Amino acid sequence: MMKCIAVDDEKLVLDLLVDNIQQMPYLQLVKRCRNAMEAAEALHAHDVDLIFLDIQMPGLNGLQFLQSLKHPPKVILITAYPEYAIEGFNLDVVDYLLKPVSFERFLKACNKALELHRLQQKPVAKEDLPDYFFVYVEYIQVKVSIPAIVYIEGMKDYVKIYLDNTTKPVITKISLKAIQEKLAGFRFARTHKSYIVAADKVTAVKRDLVCLGGLELPLSESYKAAVGDMLTL
Known part of the structure; x- marks a missing residue:
C-alpha cells in the first residue's frame, strides 16, 4: 500500500x-x-x-x-x-x-x-550486486570500481568520483542522486548536498566535518543522523 x-x-x-x-x-x-x-x-x-x-x-x-x-x-x-x-x-x-x-x-x-x-x-542481496558501474567520460564508457571509491563530489550537472587508486577523479555528466542509486546496497552516506562518502574510508567525524585521512569534507545537520546510522552498521 x-x-x-x-x-x-x-x-x-x-x-x-x-x-x-x-x-x-x-x-x-x-x-x-x-x-x-x-x-x-x-x-x-x-x-x-x-x-x-x-x-x-x-x-x-x-x-x-x-x-x-x-x-x-x-x-x-x-x-x-x-x-x-x-x-x-x-x-x-x-x-x-x-x-x-x-x-x-x-x-x-x-x-x-x-x-x-x-x-x-525489495531487498537485494549484496552478493547479487555488481561491485562496479559504468559512466560516460567524454563519450567513452569508463568502469568505476565501487570498493575503490573514496568520495563523490556533485557539481550541478556533473560529479567527480575520487578513487583510492588514482589522484585524478573521474568526471562525468550525471546527477548526484543518480550516482547514489548506483551505490544502493553498499556502505555510502550522503554527508552534504554536494558530497557522498564511502563509510569504510571515514577515519573520524567532527562537529560539522567528516574526515577521510587528512581530507575533511562538510557534514550538514540534515545528514548527521544518516551518517551516524551508516557508521554504526
Missing part, C-alpha cells in the same frame, strides 16, 4: 483526482491539499510515498514546492501546462500528466509509481 496526498487549488479538479485515487487498490489517500503549505503540513504529519501535484497554484507553485523538499517522495505532476515537462523530469518526477487526464493515463502513471515503489522496497 502506498500512502499519498493530492495537491490542487481547484476544488473540482481535486475532487476528480481524489475519486481516481480511491479507485486504486494500492493507494491510500492520507490528505487532500489546496496549496503547497497544506502539502508541507501533510508531509510532516504522515509518511507519504507519493504526491499528486499541480504546478500552477497561488503562492508557492508545485515546482517551487518540490524544489524546497530535501528528501521528496515520488511525485506525479498533473497540470494544464506542457511547457514545464522538461523541468519536471529534471526533478526526477515519476510522470507528467496533462489535464484533462483520462483514467487510462492516470492508471498508467500510478502503475509506474507502484513499480518504482516495489523496486525500492
Whole structure:
C-alpha cells in the first residue's frame, strides 16, 4: 500500500483526482491539499510515498514546492501546462500528466509509481550486486570500481568520483542522486548536498566535518543522523 496526498487549488479538479485515487487498490489517500503549505503540513504529519501535484497554484507553485523538499517522495505532476515537462523530469518526477487526464493515463502513471515503489522496497542481496558501474567520460564508457571509491563530489550537472587508486577523479555528466542509486546496497552516506562518502574510508567525524585521512569534507545537520546510522552498521 502506498500512502499519498493530492495537491490542487481547484476544488473540482481535486475532487476528480481524489475519486481516481480511491479507485486504486494500492493507494491510500492520507490528505487532500489546496496549496503547497497544506502539502508541507501533510508531509510532516504522515509518511507519504507519493504526491499528486499541480504546478500552477497561488503562492508557492508545485515546482517551487518540490524544489524546497530535501528528501521528496515520488511525485506525479498533473497540470494544464506542457511547457514545464522538461523541468519536471529534471526533478526526477515519476510522470507528467496533462489535464484533462483520462483514467487510462492516470492508471498508467500510478502503475509506474507502484513499480518504482516495489523496486525500492525489495531487498537485494549484496552478493547479487555488481561491485562496479559504468559512466560516460567524454563519450567513452569508463568502469568505476565501487570498493575503490573514496568520495563523490556533485557539481550541478556533473560529479567527480575520487578513487583510492588514482589522484585524478573521474568526471562525468550525471546527477548526484543518480550516482547514489548506483551505490544502493553498499556502505555510502550522503554527508552534504554536494558530497557522498564511502563509510569504510571515514577515519573520524567532527562537529560539522567528516574526515577521510587528512581530507575533511562538510557534514550538514540534515545528514548527521544518516551518517551516524551508516557508521554504526
